[in-house]
Amino acid sequence: MTSKSWDEWVKTIADEYEVNLDPAQRQTRKQKQILEAAIHVFAEKGYSGASTHEIAARAGVAEATIFKHYRTKKGLLLRLVVPAIAKVAAPYIARPVLHLLEQDRPLHEVMQDVIVDRIHLVEDNWKLIKIILVESLFHPELREALQNHVAKNLMAMTGEKLDRLKERGKLRNDLPNYVLLRSAMSMVIGYLLARNVFPEVFARSEEEAEIRMIADVFVRGAGGPKAREEMEGGGE
Amino acid sequence: MTSKSWDEWVKTIADEYEVNLDPAQRQTRKQKQILEAAIHVFAEKGYSGASTHEIAARAGVAEATIFKHYRTKKGLLLRLVVPAIAKVAAPYIARPVLHLLEQDRPLHEVMQDVIVDRIHLVEDNWKLIKIILVESLFHPELREALQNHVAKNLMAMTGEKLDRLKERGKLRNDLPNYVLLRSAMSMVIGYLLARNVFPEVFARSEEEAEIRMIADVFVRGAGGPKAREEMEGGGE
DNA sequence: ATAATGTTAGTGAGTGATCACTCACCAGGG
DNA sequence: CCCTGGTGAGTGATCACTCACTAACATTAT
Numbered sequence: 001m002t003s004k005s006w007d008e009w010v011k012t013i014a015d016e017y018e019v020n021l022d023p024a025q026r027q028t029r030k031q032k033q034i035l036e037a038a039i040h041v042f043a044e045k046g047y048s049g050a051s052t053h054e055i056a057a058r059a060g061v062a063e064a065t066i067f068k069h070y071r072t073k074k075g076l077l078l079r080l081v082v083p084a085i086a087k088v089a090a091p092y093i094a095r096p097v098l099h100l101l102e103q104d105r106p107l108h109e110v111m112q113d114v115i116v117d118r119i120h121l122v123e124d125n126w127k128l129i130k131i132i133l134v135e136s137l138f139h140p141e142l143r144e145a146l147q148n149h150v151a152k153n154l155m156a157m158t159g160e161k162l163d164r165l166k167e168r169g170k171l172r173n174d175l176p177n178y179v180l181l182r183s184a185m186s187m188v189i190g191y192l193l194a195r196n197v198f199p200e201v202f203a204r205s206e207e208e209a210e211i212r213m214i215a216d217v218f219v220r221g222a223g224g225p226k227a228r229e230e231m232e233g234g235g236e
Numbered sequence: 237m238t239s240k241s242w243d244e245w246v247k248t249i250a251d252e253y254e255v256n257l258d259p260a261q262r263q264t265r266k267q268k269q270i271l272e273a274a275i276h277v278f279a280e281k282g283y284s285g286a287s288t289h290e291i292a293a294r295a296g297v298a299e300a301t302i303f304k305h306y307r308t309k310k311g312l313l314l315r316l317v318v319p320a321i322a323k324v325a326a327p328y329i330a331r332p333v334l335h336l337l338e339q340d341r342p343l344h345e346v347m348q349d350v351i352v353d354r355i356h357l358v359e360d361n362w363k364l365i366k367i368i369l370v371e372s373l374f375h376p377e378l379r380e381a382l383q384n385h386v387a388k389n390l391m392a393m394t395g396e397k398l399d400r401l402k403e404r405g406k407l408r409n410d411l412p413n414y415v416l417l418r419s420a421m422s423m424v425i426g427y428l429l430a431r432n433v434f435p436e437v438f439a440r441s442e443e444e445a446e447i448r449m450i451a452d453v454f455v456r457g458a459g460g461p462k463a464r465e466e467m468e469g470g471g472e
Numbered sequence: 473a474t475a476a477t478g479t480t481a482g483t484g485a486g487t488g489a490t491c492a493c494t495c496a497c498c499a500g501g502g
Numbered sequence: 503c504c505c506t507g508g509t510g511a512g513t514g515a516t517c518a519c520t521c522a523c524t525a526a527c528a529t530t531a532t
Contacts, residue, residue: 045284046285048285052492062509063509063510064494064510073491130373134370138280138282138285151434152437179446182426182427185426187419187422187423189422190419190423201387201391210415217411221456222456267481287517288517299518304480304481309519
């Protein structure tokens, strides 16, 4: 398992549960309705708490139709989750890092853009991400996939760029890359969780102000001497 | 709901599901076995995914015994969760903050102690905390309880102390308290999640080193001028 | 001391409801 | 006339939960 490549893993799971990964493949209107209903119900009740009966009713479809297309309840779950993981892994991870390096703007400004970008990505797909995160706690295959492919991919793709930022004094060079990544992700995800779960207590400002503060704390905490100069120079 | 006091809420829920909050009350050996088994199975499969049959089997008890004592499956869940929330809310939150103020040691040192303390608290009760966090996503009463009582309690109890730390220059005074708390909690919980879910990728150093880095990033990011002097003075 | 009685923990054998899933069958388009 | 999308009516398994009952012990009556 661990040694399998990303593409191999996607293919294996896709075959096993007959998940169709070809985006060009046609989808009936009813199939789309089923997927939408499934995202809603899985996110609301969790995989185990959701019934195929309810999903079918919400989709306006006979229950048997679900099994016609996805064979099992788990097949339906994976039809949602695997393509999402596969799509998130490559393109969505790459974009902000390229952003970071290609420009020579002050780190705290670039970080703000990156965080805005990430937050909107997560909020646009909040239900699906909630499903992935929660179910990965209970389905070891999903957890393993997230760890061995998404997380490692992310580390690999960002490693070189983070090293260059360290060299240029934009990031502290006394912290390992995974701590830098974990810190940034923790603060962003912490903000999003707060916003979605405990909005009244832990997320009370406007989004723009929140993002400015997150970026500010991160850059002060993990930025190198160059990044700190930029902050003071920029005023604000 | 929102206007109910903490104690009232605990009592209401406790009555409704006949949760026994008196710690002095006797517990049969079989009752303890049931609770232990329930924690294990709920944490492993989630509330919906767990069956009372499996819990009974693991506890070495007839299934009917569970219903004798806890009436329903949800009663069993709440018998685990409500006392834990009630106990966590008051004493466990207060301790580290008192710690923070009572001493005049450098902030980054005190933060390390606080984080160590918190991490061990969470790891000692990891299964139970996992249950609380996951199920609060699906049971609105639990979510409301966490938000309106635990979170607000935490804000109220720490508010005054955080203000004093700001006055003394140990914390930045341009960040609201909830951002300070959220940042610190995010980084600690992020570390613990990484450690428990994706250990190979995001938590690779010794615990002591990890904690030092977390405290370091936080104090640099959110500490006031005084705290930063302390860090430089301390060498390290 | 012992019999009678009440109380409580615990159980085996169910019960109806709901679960995921199957199958024979239909409708329509190439 | 087959092929695919779609369905109504089931099926056994499993679910949470009930109930009549026993065992053991404490309290009270005799």
